[in-house]
Amino acid sequence: GAVSVSNDANGISAVIPGWFSEISPMWPGEAHSLKVEKILFQGKSDYQNVMVFQSSTYGKVLVLDGVIQLTERDECAYQEMITHLPLCSIPNPKKVLVIGGGDGGVLREVARHSSVEKIDICEIDKMVIDVSKQFFPDIAVGYEDKRVTLHVGDGVAFLKAVPEGTYDAVIVDSSDPIGPAQELFERPFFESIARALRPGGVMCTQAESIWLHMHIIEDIVANCRQIFKGSVNYAWTTVPTYPSGMIGFMVCSTEGPAVDFKHPINPIDENDTQHSARPLKFYNSELHTAAFCLPSFAKKAIGSK
Ligand code: SAM
Numbered sequence: 001g002a003v004s005v006s007n008d009a010n011g012i013s014a015v016i017p018g019w020f021s022e023i024s025p026m027w028p029g030e031a032h033s034l035k036v037e038k039i040l041f042q043g044k045s046d047y048q049n050v051m052v053f054q055s056s057t058y059g060k061v062l063v064l065d066g067v068i069q070l071t072e073r074d075e076c077a078y079q080e081m082i083t084h085l086p087l088c089s090i091p092n093p094k095k096v097l098v099i100g101g102g103d104g105g106v107l108r109e110v111a112r113h114s115s116v117e118k119i120d121i122c123e124i125d126k127m128v129i130d131v132s133k134q135f136f137p138d139i140a141v142g143y144e145d146k147r148v149t150l151h152v153g154d155g156v157a158f159l160k161a162v163p164e165g166t167y168d169a170v171i172v173d174s175s176d177p178i179g180p181a182q183e184l185f186e187r188p189f190f191e192s193i194a195r196a197l198r199p200g201g202v203m204c205t206q207a208e209s210i211w212l213h214m215h216i217i218e219d220i221v222a223n224c225r226q227i228f229k230g231s232v233n234y235a236w237t238t239v240p241t242y243p244s245g246m247i248g249f250m251v252c253s254t255e256g257p258a259v260d261f262k263h264p265i266n267p268i269d270e271n272d273t274q275h276s277a278r279p280l281k282f283y284n285s286e287l288h289t290a291a292f293c294l295p296s297f298a299k300k301a302i303g304s305k
Pocket of ligand 1: 078106122124156184
């Protein structure tokens with residue numbers, strides 16, 4: 001018969017002693033597990049359960065409501081791609097908005113672009129910010145950049161109040177659509193992003209896995225095709241500690257100067273990096289172009305929307 005397994009609220013495994021297991025209705029029937037060396041932090045914010053543990057093979061791990069948000073070892077594959085796919089596709093990005101991303105990793109990546117003058121971030125959960133500064137200094141280093149302004153609040157409300165045409169790029173680094181991030185996957189939110197962007201401005205948003213969530217992706221793509229009149233694309237990267245080992249991004253532009261995301265025109269000048277961040281580990285322009293190539297089954301589902 002069926003065995004039902006329930007971990008504690010932070011995902012500490014009920015079946016493998018000393019391991020973290022990622023069990024969720026979002027990926028039924030599978031549970032990626034990591035060996036825990038030491039639990040470093042457990043807390044409950046107004047929005048979610050927050051945990052940090054030292055793993056034996058991926059460094060420190062940040063977990064929200066039992067779901068892995070990042071590990072020190074593979075965060076580069078996510079943070080670098082979600083940031084440089086949009087920013088390397090347009091000339092001279094100046095104003096950038098980050099929604100979510102409380103760990104600071106996307107800020108660290110945006111700050112590599114010397115053309116950028118202003119970086120706003122709106123993260124809902126102050127505990128995520130504080131915990132990242134305490135346990136993930138190489139990621140939270142993004143907050144040290146002088147161009148960053150932090151807003152603690154709901155990204156949906158924040159975007160509604162943004163004057164039309166303000167940003168060159170909006171990056172949505174959200175958690176999954178169960179919990180505080182639910183509205184970040186819905187149509188009105190995408191409409192506010194399009195309004196907040198200048199003509200020919202770009203958006204990149206976390207868009208789930210083609211192995212697990214094709215129906216969610218198809219809905220997002222259908223919405224985006226109606227809202228973003230420049231272009232609508234799905235790109236992806238590998239992240240070993242995310243369910244199914246990969247994650248996708250919706251990469252879109254508004255009507256205006258054309259943006260050809262598959263051919264990046266604004267490479268990062270590593271000599272010009274304005275802060276103490278490490279060199280790029282993952283992103284390069286070959287990967288940028290390759291990220292838009294899809295397996296046949298995904299191409300068929302996404303292309304037909
Ligand atoms: N940067 C990460 C990585 O490397 O994979 C992971 C995701 S990040 C920690 C997701 C953040 O989105 C969380 O800190 C969460 O609190 C935030 N968030 C969720 N819903 C939000 C909302 N409605 N407005 C603003 N931030 C939100």
